[in-house]
Amino acid sequence: MELYHGSLDVETIFSKWLNEENNSNYGAYIPFVGTIRAEDGIEALSFDIYEPILEQWFQGWVKRAEKLGAKVKMAHAIGDVPVHTSSYISAVFSPKRRVALELIDEFVEDFKANAPIWKYDVKDGKRIYAEDRSTPMSGSGLLA
Amino acid sequence: MVRVEFLGPISQEVLELEAKTLADVAIQLQNIETIAPWLAKCAVAVNDQMTADLSMVLKSGDKISILPPVCGG
Numbered sequence: 001m002e003l004y005h006g007s008l009d010v011e012t013i014f015s016k017w018l019n020e021e022n023n024s025n026y027g028a029y030i031p032f033v034g035t036i037r038a039e040d041g042i043e044a045l046s047f048d049i050y051e052p053i054l055e056q057w058f059q060g061w062v063k064r065a066e067k068l069g070a071k072v073k074m075a076h077a078i079g080d081v082p083v084h085t086s087s088y089i090s091a092v093f094s095p096k097r098r099v100a101l102e103l104i105d106e107f108v109e110d111f112k113a114n115a116p117i118w119k120y121d122v123k124d125g126k127r128i129y130a131e132d133r134s135t136p137m138s139g140s141g142l143l144a
Numbered sequence: 145m146v147r148v149e150f151l152g153p154i155s156q157e158v159l160e161l162e163a164k165t166l167a168d169v170a171i172q173l174q175n176i177e178t179i180a181p182w183l184a185k186c187a188v189a190v191n192d193q194m195t196a197d198l199s200m201v202l203k204s205g206d207k208i209s210i211l212p213p214v215c216g217g
Contacts, residue, residue: 052192088217117216118152129153134213137187139196143170144183
């Protein structure tokens, strides 16, 4: 798992991951790239991350992928990410395509639901919590 | 004393509370006007482990994290 301040350098990260697995004999490499769209007058999105629990969440996926003979990777931005640049990349490597196709779907969806990351719209230089697009994590409401 | 940290968009400094269980923490947080509305949609971790056990016994120095709704990517 890799965290960067500001936009991700997609080409550099793609090529780094490819090089890391050059000799691993995986037949499939499926990356997912999240790019900030220009909508609702935003200049950028901004992200807060709680790294200790994100790392645990990610390690859970590493173990799950290992059982299928696969490998997961991810990179995410911290702080402001301007429109038309990338905030999130994940990827699955696997011996054959089927496992990678299924795993990237589950990995990205679970990321959206349970990775401890908070998103803000940036408008006129102000950060506004994207509450209407956010999802309560599993187990929410325990203290209510 | 346990330390309660509020993550992401919740504007609240760290609180230090006397609490024997998570249920004790819940009662005290429910009485804070700015925090109470968040509680129904927040998850909880104790010492960076997610938990769903309100009767969890706490010890002095434990770190309790309050995690509001997320949206990565």
